[in-house]
Amino acid sequence: MSITVFGDSISGNCLKVKWTAERIGLPYRWVETDILKGESRTPDFLARNPAGQVPLIILEDGRAIAQSNAIILYLAEGSDLIPKDSYARAKMFEWLFWEQYSHEPYVAVARFQMAYMGKAAADLDPKIVERGKAALARLERALQDGPFLVGDDLTLADIALVAYTRVAHEGGFDLTDYPEVQAWIGRVESALGIV
Amino acid sequence: MSITVFGDSISGNCLKVKWTAERIGLPYRWVETDILKGESRTPDFLARNPAGQVPLIILEDGRAIAQSNAIILYLAEGSDLIPKDSYARAKMFEWLFWEQYSHEPYVAVARFQMAYMGKAAADLDPKIVERGKAALARLERALQDGPFLVGDDLTLADIALVAYTRVAHEGGFDLTDYPEVQAWIGRVESALGIV
Numbered sequence: 001m002s003i004t005v006f007g008d009s010i011s012g013n014c015l016k017v018k019w020t021a022e023r024i025g026l027p028y029r030w031v032e033t034d035i036l037k038g039e040s041r042t043p044d045f046l047a048r049n050p051a052g053q054v055p056l057i058i059l060e061d062g063r064a065i066a067q068s069n070a071i072i073l074y075l076a077e078g079s080d081l082i083p084k085d086s087y088a089r090a091k092m093f094e095w096l097f098w099e100q101y102s103h104e105p106y107v108a109v110a111r112f113q114m115a116y117m118g119k120a121a122a123d124l125d126p127k128i129v130e131r132g133k134a135a136l137a138r139l140e141r142a143l144q145d146g147p148f149l150v151g152d153d154l155t156l157a158d159i160a161l162v163a164y165t166r167v168a169h170e171g172g173f174d175l176t177d178y179p180e181v182q183a184w185i186g187r188v189e190s191a192l193g194i195v
Numbered sequence: 196m197s198i199t200v201f202g203d204s205i206s207g208n209c210l211k212v213k214w215t216a217e218r219i220g221l222p223y224r225w226v227e228t229d230i231l232k233g234e235s236r237t238p239d240f241l242a243r244n245p246a247g248q249v250p251l252i253i254l255e256d257g258r259a260i261a262q263s264n265a266i267i268l269y270l271a272e273g274s275d276l277i278p279k280d281s282y283a284r285a286k287m288f289e290w291l292f293w294e295q296y297s298h299e300p301y302v303a304v305a306r307f308q309m310a311y312m313g314k315a316a317a318d319l320d321p322k323i324v325e326r327g328k329a330a331l332a333r334l335e336r337a338l339q340d341g342p343f344l345v346g347d348d349l350t351l352a353d354i355a356l357v358a359y360t361r362v363a364h365e366g367g368f369d370l371t372d373y374p375e376v377q378a379w380i381g382r383v384e385s386a387l388g389i390v
Contacts, residue, residue: 067293087258093269173218
């Protein structure tokens with residue numbers, strides 16, 4: 001099967017899909033979709049995904065799946081990126097939902113505003129900075145217990161969390177404050193073959 | 196097995212866990228945990244869940260699972276609340292992640308601020324109101340296609356989304372603007388045996 005991925009290469013949410021597909025050896029066609037130019041808000045795109053968001057994948061039969069973490073769960077089904085043990089799988093899900101609720105809205109949004117909207121660090125909403133730091137601190141504590149977020153092996157939790165954590169400095173966060181996180185970023189990048 | 200659920204009865208996120216357990220006939224012990232009194236931020240609670248959030252479940256062997264949607268996925272595994280078909284399951288996941296990213300932060304937060312923090316509707320952040328309405332409008336469109344969010348049967352997507360949608364009026368949203376949503380709330384409440 002060959003799927004089509006609508007994604008913007010500046011978006012960590014989209015890169016999750018690319019990395020997962022490559023990790024499991026799944027062929028895909030990438031359609032670069034420029035968020036900043038509004039390409040995820042055109043009538044054509046909205047017909048495919050009413051939420052007007054990338055990433056979006058289109059299966060060979062034309063059916064669509066949205067939401068980065070829903071997409072990588074679909075693609076990785078049956079692979080070693082999803083733990084077989086039900087408790088370990090639940091912990092992976094914990095991280096996936098936490099990422100979307102408590103990490104991405106702060107770490108990714110700060111980076112988007114600074115790196116792509118031209119905002120200065122001093123002009124960021126202090127709540128975004130504070131909650132982004134809290135998210136990074138929680139990752140730092142969790143990574144004191146093991147090399148990856150769930151058990152001893154790479155899972156979707158690492159792919160989802162590394163996407164914006166590895167570029168957190170572009171949002172004004174100082175990753176040298178989080179040495180366990182920095183070491184983990186290196187491990188995940190190495191496992192995924194990205195630099 | 197008998198699990199323990201730490202939950203606050205005013206929280207839709209916690210009620211998801213209660214409803215799911217009852218729907219599948221799973222015995223549980225409910226430990227009322229008052230968010231407004233800070234009971235999810237005590238040292239004892241933080242040792243169980245570093246995120247300081249309810250709901251939290253404790254399994255019989257003492258291990259914990261956090262994040263409402265991760266918990267209901269764990270509890271409902273193998274039940275008819277999770278579609279067997281992989282595409283339908285992916286659509287369910289889409290809704291679960293969308294709920295936490297695009298619905299709860301607006302619909303639930305408006306309700307919390309008005310019903311529990313004493314804020315007037317006019318003092319809500321206009322962005323919260325606008326995005327909450329957009330979330331309800333998206334549900335309205337989706338429910339024109341079928342009785343439940345995924346296929347013809349109740350799934351975890353309905354449980355997760357109904358939790359705060361059914362009390363959206365407490366956050367100043369007028370549900371009579373969304374007749375499909377209102378009818379769906381009735382169907383889900385009826386299926387779950389709640390009033």
